[in-house]
Amino acid sequence: MTKDVVVEHGESSKAPLVAAAGVGRAVSFADIFLRFLAIIGTIGSAISMGTTNETLPFFTQFIQxxxxxxxxxxxxxxVAANAVVCTYLVLSIPLSIVHIIRPRARYSRLILIFLDASMLTLLTAGASAAAAIVYLAHKGNVRANWFSICQQFDSFCExxxxxxxxxxAAMVLLxxxxxxxxxxxxRRH
Amino acid sequence: MTKDVVVEHGESSKAPLVAAAGVGRAVSFADIFLRFLAIIGTIGSAISMGTTNETLPFFTQFIQxxxxxxxxxxxxxxVAANAVVCTYLVLSIPLSIVHIIRPRARYSRLILIFLDASMLTLLTAGASAAAAIVYLAHKGNVRANWFSICQQFDSFCExxxxxxxxxxAAMVLLxxxxxxxxxxxxRRH
Incomplete structure (x- = not known):
């Protein structure tokens, strides 16, 4: 027995070890798949918000x-939060690939959990701040005298x-x- | 050897097991301490926002x-998000106490990570939506024709x-x- 091999359950053979590695590998595949979905979600959000532009068909002499x-x-x-999270997700994929090769890795998963949680917070902050303003754009607020802008800028609001x-969606995935x-x-016994 | 006792490193005695349990226990104590701090943070936020009320010293015939x-x-x-997260944190403390007694618990920690991540998302969403509106109350927005309300409602804004x-603070703690x-x-080998 080499130094690397660890006997886990006193009474067991290598079977549970292999099973644990199999689960770890399956989790890593799911991990990469979900990361791809989250990349699509964040990049889609960033692009669709970033390219939004509506010019109304009427204008006065001074203002369009x-x-x-x-x-x-x-x-x-x-847009910035989505771009940062998207970049992070792309960069984290190599680490997920390492986890397929070494399914029993510990500290790299720990780092991944910490970074994922931080990015979840950043993404939620961005999405939620935007949602608060979108809500205001739709409904306005009578008490603060902020009027809805969605009557004028209909397609912008959509x-x-x-x-x-x-x-x-990317928040749920994270x-x-x-x-x-x-x-x-x-699961890593 | 009973069925519960698991030999971890083939060549080792029970020493690393005990050390791992010690680390698990220390982590559980830190866990409870941080939960208390987060409870204070969320309850403070909920109360200080929930009791905010400013009546201006002048009024017209119809409007105060x-x-x-x-x-x-x-x-x-x-306020709702802070109250929910605060309640969750209070309810999660018994589980943290269980972790002091059983430092090698696995699935209860897993559930805790999932719930903590969900609550982090809820809290971030609440704090960030409020921050977006606070920013608007301070600065206003010329393009959307939303005026700052902080000139009038000074102590409200503070x-x-x-x-x-x-x-x-509670977000960072989570x-x-x-x-x-x-x-x-x-660490749980």
Missing amino acids: FEAKYSDLPSFTFF RISGSLIGSF IVLIFLSAFALA | FEAKYSDLPSFTFF RISGSLIGSF IVLIFLSAFALA
């Missing part, structure tokens, strides 16, 4: 009525509402990713 | 100028800004809690 995402700081933050979906990494750590 | 948190849906969500701090639980899982 135009709405774009960068008019509202929350939307800029939303677009910004739709762009939230990808982010919220929670599942954290759970999967933790599950792989728990 | 008054601002309270329930005028803005994002603030109501903020209060709602301050109430965010507890939530953001990320650390997720990491600690994952660390305990990784």
